Amino acid sequence: MITSQHPIGSGFGATTTAAEVLDGIDLTGRHVLVTGGYSGIGLETTRALVAAGAQVVVPARRRKVAEEALAGLAGVETDELDLADLDSVAAFADRRLDVGRGFDAVIDSAGVMACPETRVGPGWELQFATNHLGHFALVNRLAPLLNEGARVVSVSSGAHRRTAIRWEDPHFATGYDRWDAYGQSKTANVLFAVHLDAIAQDRGVRAFALHPGGILTPLQRHLSREEQVEMGWIDEDGNQIADWFKTPEQGAATQTWAAFSPQLDGKGGVFLQDCEIAEVTEDGGGVAAHAVDREQAERLWDFSVRLTGVDGFRS
Template sequence: MSTPQQSINSGFGAKTTAAEVLEGIDLTGKHVLVTGGYSGIGLETTKAVAAAGAEVLVPARRPKVAEEALDGIAGVETDELDLADLASVQAFADRRIAVGRPFDAVIDSAGVMACPETRVGPGWELQFATNHLGHFALVNRLAPLVSEGARVVSVSSGGHRRSAIRWDDPHFERGYDRWEAYGQSKTANVLFAVHLDRLAQDRGIRAFALHPGGILTPLQRHVSREDQVELGWIDADGNPVADWFKTPEQGAATQTWAAFSPQLDGKGGVYLQDCDVAEVGEGGVAEYAVDPDEAERLWALSAELTGVDGFGR
């Protein structure tokens, strides 16, 4: 498979922070949506983007919690959104369309990881529903507000290598594995960016997916301390032991770089990590996650499930 997944030698790396990738970039007048923008790497993204002059909209399932976390950051607005509830997604999109202000970047940073088996809506598995289908519906419903020249950034994970799309059982109705379910949802995040970029680039809109790196944040809420010790993440006292962990500021860098770096002008539909384009293969992106046929097939399934296809042809 020919692929644009080749390093561009950006000059940044695993230890780069979100503020560093924005040095010299003025975002004054830009309007940016950051899902999950009040916790973990989403919060650090919001801080960096707002500090560079952008106005940031942070949708949140718990708006009061978001308001407290974002208190004191200038240029930030919150609104209510539950990605696992398509009615909530539609209501949020309808409110924003009524406001009418376009977005210069949409950063899909919210997510859930390795949760107990949970069903939402018509029986959908929660991680696929939240991490992928909710964001799919959100971006497609907001299509009229995604500006020419905008970027849509889908926060995936190296965990995508745990599972391709399970076409015969995407909602794990025949046996649930929380890590496989997480992996499938993260593969879906990559495939979403691949096909969105194909559909939207003639409007000047480009899409990217990325692995932010390993960061200890509230994303791990469903992974017990005992499990984290067994995985080699922390010691018995809760201290990080893996030398590859990033700080939240470093973890926010790649998605911030994806959304605004001029180094990515003219590019799209690729998977990034450590502020560079990842290679296909071990340590990079799995071939199935950037397969355009898989991406098109997932788009069709997602449009069927959500009833939304704002970028479709």
């Protein structure tokens, strides 16, 4: 069943926090995977889930850093995972398959933004490789562990509006623009959820993509202070001055809502924003039509299968 890309009147909004989304929801016995769950909005997501009773697995490229950030949180397990390295993705997935415990939600919250031109693997552009291909391979490899009723949450960005998939040059071989590369990876995050939902709902798995909102987190690590001052985000001393930024607790709300809100039961394959299903719009806000195009979503899936060699939902 195709879910309409229109608001449902959730009653939540831009200032809702992850804890408020989960108020009254008991996650005892639920098992969740949160990539990037030790930093920024991922960390706030982990905290909210644990407070509601969930057991959370947080894989990390910097496992020691993750352990330090998560110290004192009961019910959290860390593991090693580098999303830019498909061998690391396979090894992590194999360890989870050996454990054998199913997941009730997978939240793909990790990512890189506007980094210098970097190549990984066979020359793949880093942002597309990390933000999309790594998560694509991860979720496909974990397909046998997704419980009936599980949700896969793909964290995108409003930057998806910047560009559709650049089929003629997806890895920027002819000239690199770090923001276009980021925007393409975020479009890929949405298209991934669109097609995953289409092919996985028969086994009881649904998928969502979302824009968490603007939040100042370590995601901005590749932006200099001067750049952020010029964009009006911070002042010369590094203090936030833009009043439209969310707090990390608010930024974590939409992905937490996507993972466990009963308001989304029976729904999937849609783009969310501010704890609501967004409208398709052409001029800012909401979701761009190119990111929820079902033909483009299937084309990206097939392309990703060729690159990663993994297709856990159609094999």
